[in-house]
Amino acid sequence: MKNKIFRGIPASPSIAIGKSFLYSTKEIAFSSRREKKEVKEEMTNFEKARLLASKQLRSLRVELKKASDPVSSRLIDVQLLFLEDPLLLNSVEKRIKVQRESAEEAIVNFAESLEEDFRDIPNSYIAERYLDVKDVVDRLLKNLQDEETDTELGSFGEIMVAESFNASTVLQMSKAGVVGLIAEKGGRTSHFVILAEALDISAVVGANGVTDNIETGDEVIVDGISGVIVVNPDEDTKRRFERKKEETAAIQKKFLEKKDLPATTIDGYSIDISANIELPVELPFIKKYGAKGVGLLRTEFLFLTSKAIPNEKAQYDFYLKVAEHAFPDYVIIRTLDLGGDKVFKTKVQEENPFLGWRGIRFTLANEKIFKDQLRAILRASAKGNVRILIPMVSQVEEILKVKDIIGKIKTELKKEGVAFDENIEIGAMVEVPSVPLMADLFSGVVDFFSIGTNDLTQYTLAVDRGNKKISGLFDQLDPSVISLMKMTVQKAHHNNKWVGVCGDIAADVIALPVLIGMELDELSLPPSFIPQIKNVIRGLSLKECKDLLKDVEKKASAKEVREFLKEEMLKRFPSLKNILVEVEND
């Protein structure tokens, strides 16, 4: 069938067209089993696969260290130990020599028995380590197969399709020349997605059903801009996407050339455009894409990927590194924004986790974790370019408690003679509608606000966008959300406080007139979107944005807002057509 279309989350702003390769470990293990050979030969094959795996992992570790990703490289340490594990060596040897299994069968069977053992482990954090083991097992199987078929982790111009990828394989695939990734799972902030973006690989993720509908060798189009996947396109569709690919690449190149020009409108209104980042590997993006500092540094990654709750020193090292990269511009560090279940890896059962124990509610109840983080942030602020952002705020009292803790830490640091920024700014995330409603009161206790439009939309409309039955109701351009944002800006400015936006809406080109029109002070967005957003801002005027916002405020639904803005923006910027127009349904 020609032109099968799938939709997912656009995850890397480029387009790739190529032959697909179904990167599924199931298939390797069972459908293309090698022929069994003599015992001696099977043992040699296993040894070869094992040594090759060890070599691959070592060179990967070097790469990761270069990319300053200490967390992933520690993970590789564990995998290397697994390759030397007497349990593995003895069991495989016994299976090959006594039970006369092939090297491949021996590995698969060993992994299966191990999986059972791990499943029985009551500590879910350790039970999950089976995934690391599985990664090594897959690598061994792949190496065994490569002996005969000579395939690598993808080859030049290929598009890899899988349920999900891990960061280490993405690095290898990029080296092999892979140009696109399609995954059933994952989101814009998944570790492997961020790496794909960093390595200029087009990606669409969260695309349900793709692995059942794409076969190795199919021709596929991956449109990381609109999130569309086309399987076996006809000539016409292919030509259309080839044109779109060339044109967007040309436009992006043009945008990139002007990345360092300020984001100032025709009539002189300036707005700061900064970057949302989380991983060390993203640090070079600040300069590469012309960001004015970091408007949102998420810290969850530090906590979720390290093997223990990171101590103050580990956090300080990371925060300081980010602050140095951003200098002389600011980095806004958001304190831990997780639910209790994610931190302790034990099931904290909640009826309504989104209305539950998360963000500031969690950190205030775990003062040791919170204090370590705040101390690390304060120490990293010595040069004066660090700010603190508190997530999931709903009450003024929460900010007062935070300030109390920060005050105590400052006294401690002074006593210890450690340098920090005495006037460090403290801001509240605007996610819960109580904050805009009470923004006058909040202005009395914070230095700034940062609007997280994803959560603000979720809590305003009472829509869980992960719930497929109602996700159609979720739109950050909903008139109610726009109204709450505007309310925040007006009240904050009245009290001489500044307001930024760090949600997805900041990367949405057609939302710009709304954001500029309400006179926001800062937009923080995924780095690769920055050159384009800045370029468009330079073509707008504050006056026309204010007029457009007035028109938007008369609309009754997100759909009307979108259609209106799209039309107006296309009138002004015809070249946006490529970015805004999706594939027509054939």
Next chain:
Amino acid sequence: MFKREAEIINSLGIHARPASMIVKIASSFGSHVELEKDGVRVNAKSIMGVLMLATEQGEKLTIIAEGKDEKEAVEALLELIEKRKFDEE
């Protein structure tokens, strides 16, 4: 044979990183080294074995070594677990 009991003090117990530290240290000795918890014994030179013990904070392990450098092996692991607390603090 030489054995000693050790209490796990670090907050997350023996997860991946501490487990790999144990394996690396145990492997640097010639003696056969084992860990025992609640009657389950594993090879301390096996990352899988050490992980599968799933030792949590507050639990106790017995370190058992047999061979020429058995005493040194047990003491090195004791130091890692109780003194250095896996370098987590």
